[in-house]
Amino acid sequence: AQKITQTQPGMFVQEKEAVTLDCTYDTSDPSYGLFWYKQPSSGEMIFLIYQGSYDQQNATEGRYSLNFQKARKSANLVISASQLGDSAMYFCAMREAVNRDDKIIFGKGTRLHILP
Amino acid sequence: DAGVTQSPTHLIKTRGQHVTLRCSPISGHKSVSWYQQVLGQGPQFIFQYYEKEERGRGNFPDRFSARQFPNYSSELNVNALLLGDSALYLCASSAQMRRPLNTEAFFGQGTRLTVV
Numbered sequence: 109a110q111k112i113t114q115t116q117p118g119m120f121v122q123e124k125e126a127v128t129l130d131c132t133y134d135t136s137d138p139s140y141g142l143f144w145y146k147q148p149s150s151g152e153m154i155f156l157i158y159q160g161s162y163d164q165q166n167a168t169e170g171r172y173s174l175n176f177q178k179a180r181k182s183a184n185l186v187i188s189a190s191q192l193g194d195s196a197m198y199f200c201a202m203r204e205a206v207n208r209d210d211k212i213i214f215g216k217g218t219r220l221h222i223l224p
Numbered sequence: 225d226a227g228v229t230q231s232p233t234h235l236i237k238t239r240g241q242h243v244t245l246r247c248s249p250i251s252g253h254k255s256v257s258w259y260q261q262v263l264g265q266g267p268q269f270i271f272q273y274y275e276k277e278e279r280g281r282g283n284f285p286d287r288f289s290a291r292q293f294p295n296y297s298s299e300l301n302v303n304a305l306l307l308g309d310s311a312l313y314l315c316a317s318s319a320q321m322r323r324p325l326n327t328e329a330f331f332g333q334g335t336r337l338t339v340v
Contacts, residue, residue, distance in 0.1 A: 112266070141325035151312055153267070153331035160325060199266050203325050209280020210257060210318060212329060214266030 111135065112200050112215035120221045121190050128175070129185040129218050131200030139205035142183040143212065144174065147197040156198075159183060187220075195222045226251070228317050228332035236338045237305050245300040245335045249317030255279075256298040257329065258290060259314040267314055273298055302337075310339045 113132045121127045133142065140161045145153040159167045159174045167174040175184040187194055200215045229248045237243050249256050255274045259267035272280035273292035287303045296317075302309055313336075316329040 139325070145331075151314070151334040151336070153314065153316075153329075155328050155330075158326045158328075201266075205325060207280070209269075209272045210255060210274075210327070210329065211269040211272065211280055211282065212257075212259075212267075212316075213269070216264070216266050 110215075111213045112202055114200055114215040114218050116218045117216075118219045118221065120223055122223050123192060124189055126186060126188045127190050127194075127220065129187075129198050129200075129220065131183045131185065131215060133181050133183060133200070133202050135181075135202065135204055137204040137206045141203045142174070142176070143201040143203070144172070144183075144185045145199045145201060145214075146194075147199060147217070149196070153199070157185065190222050192222050192224060195220060228315055228330050230313075230315050230332040230335050232335060233333065234336045234338075236340060238340055239305055239307060241305050242301065242303050243305060243337060245302075245313050245315075245337070247298045247300070247315030247317075247332060249296050249298070249315075250319075250330055253317035253319050253330075254296055255318040255320065256292055256296065257316045257318075258298070258300045259316065260284070261312040261314060261334070262308075263311070270300070305339045307339050310337060312336050 142159045144156040157169045173186045197217045199217045257272040258270040261267040269282040271290045276292045292298045312334040314334045315332045
């Protein structure tokens, strides 16, 4: 079973509009962390935002916010006022406390295109 | 400060050959993880090394091996290459292992391996 599901393979958004990238996850571990990464064409994964399973408030980092709905196992990324430089692949990811290692489990990603 | 550096950036190999990929973590980081990212997919965890010991292994065949050196740099070795090993191989370093869950993993730009 997929641990991280991203149902939007690609999205086209007009510059300056807000965009929501969907992510659902599956875990039985009560303690886990959720991440969003941006991957430009150069290849490196750039950390955007983190949400812990016990965090009471939704995480925010500048133009990025995470809409965390724990009961629904949903962790959508919201980018406000999109910019041309936001065009990239976006990955939702999870780390589970039960694991002995630091393994990060990634979804398949969403390719975001910002239109001028 | 230098980030995570990987070498080579691109590599073309023939089926059946062996390949060695190298990673230098951020100075002071003792944890190195390796991921394989096949085209159109999210990264998949291969190995984690911490303080020169293997701390985690993903679901990859024994053709894949790795090691970490006293200076915390790491090598990923793949024997008997198959066409399906063609992928972007990403290295990530972290300052510490596992705790807290939001410990950030810093990724390199990866090595693009093509097997022909």
